[in-house]
Amino acid sequence: MSEKYRKLRARLEYRIAVFELIYLIIMGIFGLRALYLYYFKSTQYELAVLRTIVSKDAFIDPLRGDIVDRNDKTIATSQLSYNVILNPKTLLNDTTKERREKTYIQLSRYMNMDIIEIADWVNASPQLSYRIFRKNISVAQYEELSQLKLAGVSFEQTFVRSYPRGEFAAQVIGFYNANNQGQYGVEQYYNNYLVGEAGRVFTSLQSGDLLLTQSTAPINGGTVILTIDEIIQQVVESEMKSYVEEANPVNAAAIVMNPNTGEVYAMYSYPTFNPATYSDLSQQMGDEWLQMANEEKTQMLYEAWKNFNTQKPYEPGSTFKPLMVATAIDAGYLDVDKFQVDCPGYRVVAGETIRCWKTTGHGVQNAQQVLANSCNPGVIAIAEQIPNDVFYNAMLAYGLSQPTGIDLTGEVGGIIHSLNSLGPVEKATSSMGQTFTMTTVQLMAGFSALINGGYVVEPYVVSKVIGDSNLVLYERLPNIKRQVISNETSALMAGYLESVVLEGTGGSATVAGYRVAGKTGTAEKGYPRESGVEILSFVGYAPISNPEVIAIVLMDEGQEVVGGPGKAFSSIMTHVLPYLGIKGDLMEQAMMIKVPNFAGQDIYTAIENISLSSLEYILRGGGQLVVGQYPPANTMLPMASKITLYLESDTPTDLVKVPNLIDLTTQKARDLVSGELEIEAQAEGQIVNQIPDEGAYLDRGAKVIVETIE
Secondary structure (H helix, E strand, C coil), X not given: CCHHHHHHHHHHHHHHHHHHHHHHHHHHHHHHHHHHHHHHXXXXXXXXXXXXXXXXXXXXXXXXXXXXXXXXCEEEEEEEEEEEEECHHHHHHCCCHHHHHHHHHHHHHHHCCCHHHHHHHHHCCCCCCCEEEXXXXXXXXXXXXXXXXXXXXEEEEEEEEECCCCCCCHHHHCXXXXXXXXXXXXXXXXXXXXXXXXXXXXXXXXXXXXXXXEEECCECCCEEEECXXXXXHHHHHHHHHHHHHHHCCCEEEEEEECCCCCEEEEEEEECCCCHHHCCCCHHHHCHHHHCCXXXXXXXXXXXXXXXXXXXXXXXXXXXXXXXXXXXXXXXXXXXXXXXXXXXXXXXXXXXXEEECCCCCCCEEECHHHHHHCCCHHHHHHHHCCCCHHHHHHHHHHCCCCCCCCCCCCCCCCCECCCCCCCCHHHHHHHHCCCCCEXXXXXXXXXXXXXXXXXXXXXXXXXXXXXXXXXXXXXXXXXXXXXXXXXHHHHHHHHHHHHHHHHCCCCHHHCECCECCEEEXXXXXXXXXXXXXXXXXXXXXXXXXXXXXXXXXXXXXXXXXXXXXXHHHHHHHHHHHHHHCCCCCCHHHHHHEEECCCCCCCEHHHHHHHHHHCCCEEEEEEECCEEEEEECCCCCEEECCCEEEEEEECCCHHHEEECCCCCCCEHHHHHHHCCCCCEEEECCCCEEEEEECCCCCEEECCCEEEEEEEC
16 A cells, blocks of 8 residues: 555545534534423423414404495395304313213204214214304304303304395395305495405413413494385386286396486396395296206396396387487487478388388378387488488497496496498498397486486496494495587477377376376397397386486387386386475376375274275285385375385284185185184175285284175
């Protein structure tokens, strides 16, 4: 071995020895540190680990905010409830057999479950410390259960969303779904205001083994105040329900609105649903729903949840004609003093024959008669005088190509011809309200401009959101978008539209005691066109000189009803106008009756007074005491109008439905209601009248007053 090799090896052995020494020193340091931590700091680190293990950050659900009508009547609300939470790990490992059995026994009593079933439920999750055992128990149940201080049982605050008025304005309200989210309507659009802010519970280990809990209270959601008026909405729904039952349409819709501000007083869409049972249409469809396949049910639900007024564009038909005529007048292309057109029942446009609904023709007409008679050749002749760009820009100005901006989820806009595609035939059919689409809420915004001085308004359904201590979280003011026609043209259109009702196609829309105006609409549907498949509508307003209410009624397909949508409009406005305190024409006030105050009267007295006032009645609720009425006292109504009486009972679970007793003898009537109701008659004989009518609900043992003949 050479001297050089020996020196190299010696240096290598030296370096290895140095590294080994350093390694031993480092390991010695770690060893000493471990001994120090074990003997002097072990308790501190054990507590830190325990704190991590037991620390819990739980959430307390806030109450979702209420939705109320413009008069503070509750439409949607949240009821405080609690979830029952079980801790299987604690019950199985840290609880005595006696306490565990006590928990099972008490839960079985309150939850109507078998003890073995509860035990199996706990045993199925032995490692879990948190498992929801029962959702949404009442406050009363919570108070009773919590006082028992059962082992392994805790509670968390939550709520149940309720809709006390059922189908009321369903598509406007929307619903609160199973995923704890607002869906459709106001529930979705204003979800951020309704949801509130969750409270929190902090549980941690302090000072050794002491378990401390701190919490912050939840902030409940704000109260959403609608522009919807409960009474007006009830009127619309009642009248439309009767219309729908008679016509059996595919869809139906109605809106009542303030044409000056855009406030929506009522909005109706059919088919409908109950927000409380939003995934089940058996209440609306009966056995047909039960027999449907799941795919069919899903499709039906989507159709019911959609709001026809904002989500289903259609061809408006003749209700669009006044907008086009107003444009021609305002832009200076129609001289109403000189214009005349001869309607032979058709008009040829670029080689295409477009027919009038009156195949024999209307003969020679002026501009006002064209609208009154809804003459197709007449409006085409007017449209031909308007340059294409003026016609197209007017449709844009009325807002027909864009959503209105109404505060409801999912609004869509219509589809109109582009300027480049607006040929002679397209312009002619568009002037008639065909070959383009819009929604009823778009039509309401545009039509309002015809009658309010020319201003396009933005419709809305929520006026305010109120938080704690009446703090205003949100406030909506009317939004006037633009002026599309002059005040003078707007005033001229009032007379034209009144002639539709007085002399033309809208005769069924008259309202006793009031001057009303409007326009009928009949639109063909779909492509290719199918004979008899139509959308019928009427849009109208009152008073004529200073419009305060505008309304539309629409029926999509269905059986033809005498009077059509105009008749439904008349029925709605007959109630709405006096309810809003809008006075009728003075010359017709002799036929009007001032409504008495029936609140506080028993049902028999109220019905008798209604009859003496030449009015009719409808009963809502059950019992013998009248607690409310619609229209309110002192309202002026035409003779034979209906008064709705709201009844209340001290024992609502003990009500009896009144049967039809007409044509029965008094003895047979007594036999029929034996043990349920009493029959009061001045004389024995055949019953010809009864108070109250069939279908009313009275307290058990109450009387039915009958009129007889021998």
